[in-house]
Amino acid sequence: MKIATYNINGINGRLDNLLRWLKEREPDIVCLQELKCENHKFPERQLKGAGYNAIWQGQKSWNGVAILAKSELKELRRDLPGDDEEFTHSRYLEAFVDGIVIGCIYLPNGNPWPGPKLDYKLRWFKRLNDHAKDLVNRELPVILIGDYNVMPTDLDTYKPEKYINNALFRPETKTAYQSLVDQGWTDAIRQLYPNERVYTFWDYLHKAYERDAGLRLDHFLLNPAVADRLSAGGVDKAVRGWQGSSDHAPVWIELSDSNQKLKKAMKKEKTSPSFLDQAKDSxxxxxxxxxxxxxxxxxxxxxxxxxxxxxxxxxxxxxxxxxxxxxxxxxxxxxxxxxxxxxxxxxxxxxxxxxxxxxxxxxxxxxxxxxxxxxxxxxxxxxxxxxxxxxxxxxxxxxxxxxxxxxxxxxxxxxxxxxxxxxxxxxxxxxxxxxxxxxxxxxxxxxxxxxxxxxxxxxxxxxxxxxxxxxxxxxxxxxxxxxxxxxxxxxxxxxxxxxxxxxxxxxxxxxxxxxxxxxxxxxxxxxxxxxxxxxxxxxxxxxxxxxxxxxxxxxxxxxxxxxxxxxxxxxxxxxxxxxxx
Structure with missing residues (x-):
C-alpha cells in the first residue's frame, strides 16, 4: 500500500499537476494540505474521474485539508478535540480507510517569531499531542500525516543557522514535535533515511529548488501497530520542478501487506462464542x-x-x-x-x-x-x-x-x-x-x-x-x-x-x-x-x-x-x- 502527502498550495490552481501526479504514481491514499478553496469549489468530480474518493474540509483563500483514497473512506472527525475559540481554521481531518486511521494535518506556520502566531501554533500542537496520546496505542494502525511546519533536526534544513529565529525551527516547536514522537510514534522518513538530508519543500525565491536549498516539513508518524510494516518511502522531488508546481513535493511511504496481522488484531480476545447465527446478518x-x-x-x-x-x-x-x-x-x-x-x-x-x-x-x-x-x-x-x-x-x-x-x-x-x-x-x-x-x-x-x-x-x-x-x-x-x-x-x-x-x-x-x-x-x-x-x-x-x-x-x-x-x-x-x- 502506498500512502502520500502533498501540500498542494491551491488545489484548483494546480489541479492539472495533481491529476498528472496521481496518474503517474498511483498512490492508494493521499493527504492534501492548503486546499485554499471553499467546500463547494472542491474538485470532487475530477478526482472521482481519476479513481479517488475524497473527504475534505475547505476554507476560502487559506488552509484546507483533504483525504483521497481509491477505497471507501469513513470520516471520523473534522477537528482536534478540545475548545479554543481561535481554532477556526480547517487544519485537521481524520478518516478510516483500508484498515488504517489516517489523520491529515496542516499545522500553523507560526511566523513571525516572537508573536501571537507562534503561541497559536504551540497551542495547536498541544491539542494534537493530547489527541495523539489516545491514538498511539490503538490496536489498529494509525498514521498522522501532513505538513507539520516543523524542521525537527539540523538534517531537515539546508542551512540551520539561517532558521534560528524561524518558527519552523524554534526550540519550542522542535520540542513539541519531539514530545509527540516520544509518545511512541515513528517518523517514517527519518526511520528510512536516518543520516541523510531529505527535503520536501523548496521556496519559490532565490532559485531554492535549483540549488536544492530545501527543508523537510512534511512528515509521516506511524503508531506501533503499523510501524513494522514500513517498507519504503521517499519524495517525488521532480514534481516540484513541474510548471506551476506547489513549493512542496509529494512525499510517500509504502507499507507491507497487513491482511494476516490485521485479521489477528481484529480477532484478538474476541468475545465468543456468539449466541447469534454467524451466517445471518439479520x-x-x-x-x-x-x-x-x-x-x-x-x-x-x-x-x-x-x-x-x-x-x-x-x-x-x-x-x-x-x-x-x-x-x-x-x-x-x-x-x-x-x-x-x-x-x-x-x-x-x-x-x-x-x-x-x-x-x-x-x-x-x-x-x-x-x-x-x-x-x-x-x-x-x-x-x-x-x-x-x-x-x-x-x-x-x-x-x-x-x-x-x-x-x-x-x-x-x-x-x-x-x-x-x-x-x-x-x-x-x-x-x-x-x-x-x-x-x-x-x-x-x-x-x-x-x-x-x-x-x-x-x-x-x-x-x-x-x-x-x-x-x-x-x-x-x-x-x-x-x-x-x-x-x-x-x-x-x-x-x-x-x-x-x-x-x-x-x-x-x-x-x-x-x-x-x-x-x-x-x-x-x-x-x-x-x-x-x-x-x-x-x-x-x-x-x-x-x-x-x-x-x-x-x-x-x-x-x-x-x-x-x-x-x-x-x-x-x-x-x-x-x-x-
Missing amino acids: QTVKVDGCPLTFNHLSKVYWPEDGITKRDMFNYYDQVAEYMVPYLKDRPMSLNRFPNGIHGPSFYQKDVKDKAPDCMKTMPHTTSDGVEKEYLVATNKASLLWMASLGCIEINPWFSRVTSPDNPDFCVIDLDPDKQHFDQVISAALEVKKVLDAIGVPAYPKTSGSTGMHIYIPLGAKYTYDQSQMFAKIIVTLVHKQIPEYTSLERMVKNRGGKMYLDFLQNRPDATIAGVYSLRPKPGATVSMPLTWDEVRPGLTMRDFTIHNSIARLKETGDLFKNVLGERIDLATTIKKAQSTF
Missing part, C-alpha cells in the same frame, strides 16, 4: 422467552477498531450475568447511537407503544411535568433489546421502581477537563482518604471515557436530595485538599480547566454509564469496577475493553457486589465528618 432470537430482532450485524460501530454491532451484542450477552443485577428493576434512559460512535446520537426516555410486550415499563412525570413511560430492565432480554436499538452505553437509574425516590448508592463523578488521567487517580485516592477517615466503604470504577466513578452504598434508605447533600460534603472536603486542580463549579467556563468533582449526578434520571457498560469511545472501552489497589498511576481507560473484560470478570468476579449489599448510616457518617474535618 435474525430474530428468543432471549428469556422474548423474541428480539437483531439487524445489520456487520455494521461497524467502532470504525477505528473494526468492531461491529454483532461484537457489541455478543459482549452484552456474555456480560449480562454480571451486569443485570445493576439494571434489574431500574428505569432506563436509552442513549442511542444507531449509526455507531461517530454518528448522531439521542436520548429516548419514553418507550410508550414502542417496547415489545415482553418488556416492563413504568410511568413517570419528569421534573418539567412531562409524562413518560420508562423502560424498566428486568433481565438479559431487556439489556439486549436496548442494545438492539443502538444503545452502546447503558444508563440505569440509581434507584429501583420499588423505591424510585431512594437510590441504592451515592456516586461521586470525577470529571476531568485537561488533566492527565494520573491526576484523576490522585483525586480518587483523595476521595478514598476522606471516606476512610469517616468509616465509609467506597467502590471505584473507570468511567470508560475520561474519569472515574466512586460508589457509596446507601441501601435505598435515603432520598436523592440526601444523597446529593452527602456527596457535596465529601467533594467539598476533597476540593479543600487539592484545590490546585479540582473545581466544584457546575459551569464548564467557570472551572478554569480544572477537574470537576461532580455531586449533582445524584438525582433521578441521571445518565451516568452503568457498571460494565460499553462506552461510545474509540477502543470500545468498558466502565470497569476496580480494586483500590488497581487505582494507581499507569492505569488507563484502554486497560478494559470489549475484548478483554469478560476474561477479567471470569478471573475477578463481580468486584461491585457489595454496592448492592451494604448501606451506611448517613446521620452518623455526617456527624463523624464534621468532627473529623
Whole structure:
C-alpha cells in the first residue's frame, strides 16, 4: 500500500499537476494540505474521474485539508478535540480507510517569531499531542500525516543557522514535535533515511529548488501497530520542478501487506462464542422467552477498531450475568447511537407503544411535568433489546421502581477537563482518604471515557436530595485538599480547566454509564469496577475493553457486589465528618 502527502498550495490552481501526479504514481491514499478553496469549489468530480474518493474540509483563500483514497473512506472527525475559540481554521481531518486511521494535518506556520502566531501554533500542537496520546496505542494502525511546519533536526534544513529565529525551527516547536514522537510514534522518513538530508519543500525565491536549498516539513508518524510494516518511502522531488508546481513535493511511504496481522488484531480476545447465527446478518432470537430482532450485524460501530454491532451484542450477552443485577428493576434512559460512535446520537426516555410486550415499563412525570413511560430492565432480554436499538452505553437509574425516590448508592463523578488521567487517580485516592477517615466503604470504577466513578452504598434508605447533600460534603472536603486542580463549579467556563468533582449526578434520571457498560469511545472501552489497589498511576481507560473484560470478570468476579449489599448510616457518617474535618 502506498500512502502520500502533498501540500498542494491551491488545489484548483494546480489541479492539472495533481491529476498528472496521481496518474503517474498511483498512490492508494493521499493527504492534501492548503486546499485554499471553499467546500463547494472542491474538485470532487475530477478526482472521482481519476479513481479517488475524497473527504475534505475547505476554507476560502487559506488552509484546507483533504483525504483521497481509491477505497471507501469513513470520516471520523473534522477537528482536534478540545475548545479554543481561535481554532477556526480547517487544519485537521481524520478518516478510516483500508484498515488504517489516517489523520491529515496542516499545522500553523507560526511566523513571525516572537508573536501571537507562534503561541497559536504551540497551542495547536498541544491539542494534537493530547489527541495523539489516545491514538498511539490503538490496536489498529494509525498514521498522522501532513505538513507539520516543523524542521525537527539540523538534517531537515539546508542551512540551520539561517532558521534560528524561524518558527519552523524554534526550540519550542522542535520540542513539541519531539514530545509527540516520544509518545511512541515513528517518523517514517527519518526511520528510512536516518543520516541523510531529505527535503520536501523548496521556496519559490532565490532559485531554492535549483540549488536544492530545501527543508523537510512534511512528515509521516506511524503508531506501533503499523510501524513494522514500513517498507519504503521517499519524495517525488521532480514534481516540484513541474510548471506551476506547489513549493512542496509529494512525499510517500509504502507499507507491507497487513491482511494476516490485521485479521489477528481484529480477532484478538474476541468475545465468543456468539449466541447469534454467524451466517445471518439479520435474525430474530428468543432471549428469556422474548423474541428480539437483531439487524445489520456487520455494521461497524467502532470504525477505528473494526468492531461491529454483532461484537457489541455478543459482549452484552456474555456480560449480562454480571451486569443485570445493576439494571434489574431500574428505569432506563436509552442513549442511542444507531449509526455507531461517530454518528448522531439521542436520548429516548419514553418507550410508550414502542417496547415489545415482553418488556416492563413504568410511568413517570419528569421534573418539567412531562409524562413518560420508562423502560424498566428486568433481565438479559431487556439489556439486549436496548442494545438492539443502538444503545452502546447503558444508563440505569440509581434507584429501583420499588423505591424510585431512594437510590441504592451515592456516586461521586470525577470529571476531568485537561488533566492527565494520573491526576484523576490522585483525586480518587483523595476521595478514598476522606471516606476512610469517616468509616465509609467506597467502590471505584473507570468511567470508560475520561474519569472515574466512586460508589457509596446507601441501601435505598435515603432520598436523592440526601444523597446529593452527602456527596457535596465529601467533594467539598476533597476540593479543600487539592484545590490546585479540582473545581466544584457546575459551569464548564467557570472551572478554569480544572477537574470537576461532580455531586449533582445524584438525582433521578441521571445518565451516568452503568457498571460494565460499553462506552461510545474509540477502543470500545468498558466502565470497569476496580480494586483500590488497581487505582494507581499507569492505569488507563484502554486497560478494559470489549475484548478483554469478560476474561477479567471470569478471573475477578463481580468486584461491585457489595454496592448492592451494604448501606451506611448517613446521620452518623455526617456527624463523624464534621468532627473529623
